[in-house]
Amino acid sequence: MVTITLSSLLINLHRSAKLIIVILIDSSLCVLSLWLALYLRLGEFVNLDWKYVSALATSLILAIPIFILSGLYRAIFRYSGWSALMNIAKGVLIYGVIYASMFTVHGIVSIPRTIGIIQPVLLLILVAATRSIAHYWLGGAYKQRIGASAKERVLIYGAGSAGRQLADALSGNSEIKILGFLDDDRHLIGRVLKGLTIYSPEKILENASRLKVTHIYLAIPSVSRRRRQEIIEQVRRTQVSIRTLPSFSDIAQGKITINDLRELDIDELLGRPIVEPDYALLTQNIMNKAVMVTGAGGSIGSELCRQIIHLDPTRILLVEHSEFALYQITKELMDIKARFNLDAVQINPILASVRDLDAIERIFLEYPLDTIYHAAAYKHVPLVEENVIEGTLNNVFGTKILTELVIKYSVLNFVLISTDKAVRPTNIMGATKRWAELIVQSCAAQALKSGSKQRFCAVRFGNVLGSSGSVVPLFRSQISKGGPITLTHPEITRYFMSIEEAVALVLQAGSISDGGEIYLLDMGIPIKIFELAQSMIKLSGHTIKDDENPDGDIEIAITGLRPGEKLHEELLINLNSSAPTPHPKIYKALEPMLAERQVKIKLSSLEEHIKSRDELKVRKTLMDVATDIKLEMASP
16 A cells, blocks of 8 residues: 555656656666675675775766766656667666776776776666666556546457557556457467456456456457457447457558547448459449549548549549538548559549539530549438428439530440439439439430440449438437437338448449449348447447336437438339349349430429429429329330
8 A cells, every 4th residue: 555655656746856866766876886896896895985986976977967868867667668778778888888998998096997897787787677666666556546547447359469559559548447358269368468367258248247347349350250240249248338440451550559449330230241342343434444423522422432543543533512521532532542552543623513514514624534423412301301492403403414414525434323212202302313313314215326335324222321311420429428319210210231332332333234224232131220229329338228227328219200201211113123133232123214305394394493493393393203103104
């Protein structure tokens, strides 16, 4: 108890007071080392009388200034390690050379010549010993103190290189106390690593409870996705917060730091089988081609850009109407370009709206284009519902402007990013995206009739995890604020896919198109949003507050369906009306389409209603055309 009190007192001293204490200690060590050196040389202890004043004074006059210049007093002893010992060795070496040259080489009356060698050696040993003692004593006391006040009590899953580096990165963090490791290797169980015990994952519940664990950090970046999901499921039973390191390929720097830790992605819990992308399909419309991405700063658009830049395009044009979003994605792509030496790729950020015909046409005039991915859209259902005309201008007429310019300037490939909300839409956002699909199909039919090699297609999919419109970031934000999580209906379901997988499939779908197709992505089984909310609460280390557990942490509040919101989304207008494609996770919708003249007539009517700002007629026209599949049809 006294030791801890004394160490705490020393730790809390002002820096100048600590410096005075250390200088006094080192001065004492100069005296002690000289006394011991005389004993070793003479074989008996002697009094340090006037005969040895020159040796003693020289030691003090030399040592302290040299130690100051060598940086010995800049180190924090409780953190000092190998680098501090190297500084000590360097300082004492300089001191020893000067001291030996005076007392061994030159010689001083009454001082044995060997003292010039023995005393510096002993001083080195004594100074190094005091620093080591301070490191373990004060460092241990400091760790005890921060451990007692730490908000996070952590077990690290993985005692390999990543786990060790993570433990080093966290060792001085006052908010975190590392309690030990978990590892699958049975030969490591029970051993001690960096002073911490390695525990068996099979006893994770017992150890988490006994050690009062609040967080488990997954430091297993090299394991397979399947094994990772098994480990996550195992860890979930502890009901503590889980954070993870990304894969080694995602960690840019060689040394793992605390900044590499992130929240566990929900897509890691979906258990979806991953189909490796077909590289030939990925690159077909991109390699050695000029590619334009609209909505480049959005969730889908930015991920399209991240994947495209690695597929050897000659140029990427980033079209975005939000200045900040354009700045962010441009900076990120420039960083990727520099990191991976992609000097051949030209990156052109263009601040423009797809609604601005003149601005967009200037792009077509200035840059010859091969492929366009049209991701620009207003997609937040409640906002578009309240802003019908703006949503229509952007989603419908923005697509019309682009497709007409694609035909005029003979761009070979055009891919529309669509949504499952376009199927039998009950809201304006879904209706505008259905209109966009009809426009793309009409252009494809026009290209087919003219014998053009241009290919137009649309790719329809559901929610992507982590996008700006996804419930995941919303739920995460609500959990961080202590809840409640707001949910519109306890039975609501949605399709989910990781944004990386969805974009890779979009790129491949565009490559298998012959023109006019609406492609569907295999989104797996619809996820019940209520269950997703429950999983996120548990993964955050909280408990669910409900009738069965009124003392829980986070409540799930049901608010009621919003205007135009569906309980269950669909991917097809007619069930069982899809056909397989060469890719196992991409299907083709077998759905009718409006004839070209019908599309033109309806667009003209819609444009007139917008000009007169008649929102009711705009709404009616949108919904009628988008939902009535009995209108005159044609095949592409």
